[in-house]
Amino acid sequence: VSLGAPLPVTRRTVLGGALAGVAVLSGCGTTAPATTPEVDPDDALVDQVVAELDEVLLTVTALAGHRKLAEPLGPFLALHEAHRAALPEGVPTVDPPLPQGSVQEQYARLLRRERESGARLAGWAVEAESGTLARLLASMSAGIAAHVTAAPAALGDRR
Amino acid sequence: VTTVDALQTALAAEHAAVHVYGALGAATSVSATPELFAEVDAAYTAHRDLRDRLTAALVEAGATPVAAEPAYDVPTRLGNPALVRRAAARLEDACAETWAWVVANTVDAERRRAVETLTRTAVRALTFRGSPEIFPGAGELADR
Numbered sequence A: 001v002s003l004g005a006p007l008p009v010t011r012r013t014v015l016g017g018a019l020a021g022v023a024v025l026s027g028c029g030t031t032a033p034a035t036t037p038e039v040d041p042d043d044a045l046v047d048q049v050v051a052e053l054d055e056v057l058l059t060v061t062a063l064a065g066h067r068k069l070a071e072p073l074g075p076f077l078a079l080h081e082a083h084r085a086a087l088p089e090g091v092p093t094v095d096p097p098l099p100q101g102s103v104q105e106q107y108a109r110l111l112r113r114e115r116e117s118g119a120r121l122a123g124w125a126v127e128a129e130s131g132t133l134a135r136l137l138a139s140m141s142a143g144i145a146a147h148v149t150a151a152p153a154a155l156g157d158r159r
Numbered sequence B: 001v002t003t004v005d006a007l008q009t010a011l012a013a014e015h016a017a018v019h020v021y022g023a024l025g026a027a028t029s030v031s032a033t034p035e036l037f038a039e040v041d042a043a044y045t046a047h048r049d050l051r052d053r054l055t056a057a058l059v060e061a062g063a064t065p066v067a068a069e070p071a072y073d074v075p076t077r078l079g080n081p082a083l084v085r086r087a088a089a090r091l092e093d094a095c096a097e098t099w100a101w102v103v104a105n106t107v108d109a110e111r112r113r114a115v116e117t118l119t120r121t122a123v124r125a126l127t128f129r130g131s132p133e134i135f136p137g138a139g140e141l142a143d144r
Helices: A011-026 A041-063 A070-085 A103-127 A133-152 B003-026 B034-060 B081-105 B108-129
Strands: none
Touching: A041 A070, A041 A103, A041 A133, A041 B108, A070 A103, A070 A133, A103 A133, A103 B081, A133 B081, B003 B034, B003 B081, B003 B108, B034 B081, B034 B108, B081 B108
């Protein structure tokens, strides 16, 4: 079974998906509005998600520049670039974090941040009005969980 | 799509998963491939528990849970551990697609459970696949 509909790549389609999702979830057969409302119920949520994805992507990008982290963080970089590309484009509004501590500590901190991000995305998936957006966020959250599980628990470990 | 419809779809998928994992279990050996046997057994148990939870939820909602089909398409080539792993990975991918669909078609507590189940399915698929998916249950996005 599949949803059968393309998932959003721009804010406009995110909004379109949100409207479709609300209609489906309410289970009613009322006529759809003739025009797109000015305010989409998922607008603020999408902004939060974009900021979250930007911050994590910038963090991983910065850390992946380290010789010892390039290999273990390669899959995370590909993951977050793909996730970010599924949402509206925009200039990141967050700054990359300054590296602190040993490379082992930075790696451990990143894994904790990944778990935190996965949990946030799961929570936002539940909050989303649009079923299409919820599916996308839940998939992202699951992808992060799988990547964290597959990653070495500590730098130097092999999985 | 109502919540009951979504749960019925999930239950139908879990009936299939339980059946196919039974066949995969029969194709593994506790003595020759103990690790694979344990992984298939754990997956079978997880899907059986999901089936039972969905059945109970549907009864509680006043619905009649869909019954298992008399038979399912079971992979015929299961002659070595790699083929069993591949079949299990495909099965988990199909379950992930279903649960992602359930996420889109439920709200509140049922959606939360679907999100959690999708995550557990993605992690379980890793056992058989060896590498993680970028968009579990929404593979069409990974190809863009």
